[in-house]
Amino acid sequence: MMSLCITLDTKQKISKTNLHQDNTKPIRIMSNDFTRIEVCIKPKEPHLFTDLLTDIWVLTRRSLLHIIKNIDQILGLTIQPIMFMLLFYFVFSGAIEVGDVDYLSFLLPGILVQSLAFGSLYTSLSVATDLQRGITDRLKSLPINSTASITGHVLADLVRNLIQGIILLFTSFFLGFNPSAGVKEWLIIIALSAVFTFAISWLSAIMGLAAKTIESVNWLGFIVIFPLTFASAAFVPTETMPFGLRQFAQNQPVTHIIEAIRALLLGMETGNHIKMSLIWSLIIIAISVPITTILFKQHGRN
């Protein structure tokens, strides 16, 4: 548990390569100019895995409480999906030709994935708010794994998106949507939505950490999510798009997940869409989680 820090005279500088050649594991370099090294007399107390789980649970509980305690969130959560559904349905259904299916059936998966993507932006907002209010600094001074605060926000996005998805589906049932999906298809839809939400939430955590203010978080979110959801198969068939945009729209992650959910709901061929949307989500997770962790630890440390 105890360790000893030694500050060397600058004349005695040790080089990084020397340390590595000696393979002296208990020694850590503590300063950029290699004048300060640490010798661990006893091994450091490990972060207990159960402690980490407790921290994540406690901070997730905090983020979940925000869902019911923040009036803005409750309103956004209930009104936004209903409004999107009604507006898009009544405005576009007469004008857009989508082939064999009716426009409502075509539209629902698009709106669903769009609200999942926008819902995942709550993480960026929560992360930026924590930074701005000094809560992140406070958490970093506690004996916890403070990245758990971000995990908490990400997990709360999952619950929020689940609620939003259910409200959206019930609105569409009310409008006459009648999907043919069975239990198995619904389970796959839920799993795909969860993995997608998880991925976008971590991406959104990066935006929250990178933005300087809460206002710029909103802009950053729009800039990233708007093109992805609109230049996709969400509202119109991609075949109608001009060259260039069409290729982008047909191959980007949002389109894959929309097509996968659409096919599952309406009993059509899923093609490679399930596989591709999973691969995309996993790639985003694999890149975003480490970047978020590094940015979070670096933040304010200089």
Added chain:
Amino acid sequence: MSIINIENLKKFFGKLPVLDGINLSVPQGTMLALLGPNGAGKTTTIKILSTLLKPDGGRAIVNGYDVTCDPRGVRRSIGLTGQYAAIDEFLTGKENLELFGMLYHMHKKDIKRRIPELLERFELTNAASRAVRTYSGGMRRKLDLAACIIASPPVVFLDEPTTGLDPRSRLATWEIIREMMRSQTTILLTTQQLEEADQLANNIAFINEGKIIAEGTSDDLKLRVGGRRLEILLKDNKNAVTASQILEINNIKFNIENRAVNIPTNGNISSLTNILALMEKNSIQIDTFSLRKPTLDDVFMYYTGHKTKDFKN
């Protein structure tokens, strides 16, 4: 035994030295006030001690743990309140305390026992089930302090705990801090107000541009700076010139700005009558005069010879 030990601590932002070799030690159960203007390095010191910032040189030991080698040991030993109450707006006061208790990995039983105790002591019992969003600045500050000591840490860092509070809340906060001291907590407090440091701390260290320029008990400092300031407003600049000549001849320390003369005194009648009699004898015309407590500006003037520069954070 010193609980906080700082040796030659250095921190640079780019090439600018923010901390330029600071040495401090705080014995167990006492309070050291770090007094200084904006941008002097107070918050940077607290951030290094609470493991939020890495030092660029020197070392800092808190409760036996080195801040760079053993941040986790440090974090288990400290409570921190920053310049702004860092509590959750949407949770209630009680939920916030629960949150911090759980993050300190306290036992459920202890958290249950401690929360009503703290709410009572900080006079927040009635507001306990209200969202913090509805709290006043003073209440937020109190809750922030309560959250910071829920796990009874041996060391507490208070970064400008009364900045932005109205006078009544300030007094209430002082009372809470005094009570923390009675329970043998070691406290490092930063402040811009000489009065606050004077009221609360056993020892005061005066920091400016990343250096400790004076250190001692508040009596030591006051004795050096002068317990009270006599401020004389002279009739015109001509009188001011003569007055400064006379003060200089009589070896009285003073500052002058236009026609306002500022003289450190110990505040007793004989020293005041002496100075005023000197003015009278030399027929110097006075508009008004008053006696006031020294401010940070006076201490600053005394040690640096110029007024505080307003740094923007």
